[in-house]
Amino acid sequence: MKAIVTGTSRGLGAAIATTLLERGIPVLGLARQHNPALTQPGAACTQTALDLSNPDALARWLADGEMARFLADEDAVLLINNAGTVAPVGPLGTQGSAAVAQAVSLNVAAPLMLADAFVTAAPAANDRRILHVSSGAARNAYAGWNVYCATKAALDHHARAVVEDGVPNLRICSLAPGVIDTDMQVQVRTSDEARFPARERFExxxxxxxxxxxAVCAARLVGYLLSEAFGDSAVADLREVAPA
Structure with a gap:
């Protein structure tokens, strides 16, 4: 078994990669920066520096074939689309077109491009699993988060539609992981309350x-990803399928 994880430079992505490595599963990490903690002696981790918010750069990387080479001859393969951004925060008219485009590229285009390439790169695998890291914001609207809510909802509906495709030997789930103590939460708590009225709730x-x-969330997430129950529902909440 091998796994591809995005956003491994810090936070949940780094914790997921660490958990997989501890289980003896080699990881290909995709992030803008390498994470020195994942390159300890003996760690079966390959890291590729890649700006996933740049569709052209991602397309060039996919065309290079590193994904196919990494997954070659593996019978069980995993893709965890974790990388994402909560920015831009604020109502319409305050976001900026460039920031909106960057968020949609990172939160939606990259996971969908990787998912398609992943299936192509591992045609012989008998067990292929894709996990989109979604959010409660995909299912509940928040003022100031219209871009974040919309992009996470896109992942949910992508998973539902992929299930309808009936691709052989493929399981997929768009999974809300709960509220995690990461840098994204710091960003949320320091948002301008005028742009994000729900800030007090997160504080x-x-x-x-x-x-x-x-690390706690990653352990639950990986446990669910590797379980027989994974993929029974195209959209799920980790707190319900793998409670503490």
Missing amino acids: ALKRDGALVPP
Whole structure:
């Protein structure tokens, strides 16, 4: 078994990669920057520096064939689309077209491009699994997060439609992981309240110790990803399918 994980430079992506490596599963990490913690002696981790918000750069990387070479002859393969951004935060008219395009590229175009290439790169695998890291924001609207909500909802519906495709030997799930203590949460708590009115709610989660450490979330997520139950539902919440 081998796994491809995006956004491995920090946060949940780094924790997922670490958890997989601890289980003896080689990882190909895709992120803008390498993570030195994943390159310890003996770690079966390959890291590729890649700006996933740049569709042209991602298309060139996919055409180079590194994914196919990494997955060659593997019977069981995993793709975890974790990389994402909450920016731009704010109502329409305050976001900026470039920031919107960058968010849609990273949150939607990259996962969909990788998913398509992943299936092509591992045609002989008897067990192919794709996990989109979604969000509760895909299912609940928040003022100031219209781009984030829309892009995460796109992943949910992509998973539903892929199930309808009936691709052989493929399981997929768009999974909301819960509220995790990552840099994204820091960004949320420091948002201008005028642009994100729900900021106080997220500040309270931090004060009350309700944020889940990335390592804890990653352990639950990987456990679910590798379980027989994975893919039974195209859209799920980790807190419901793998409770603490």
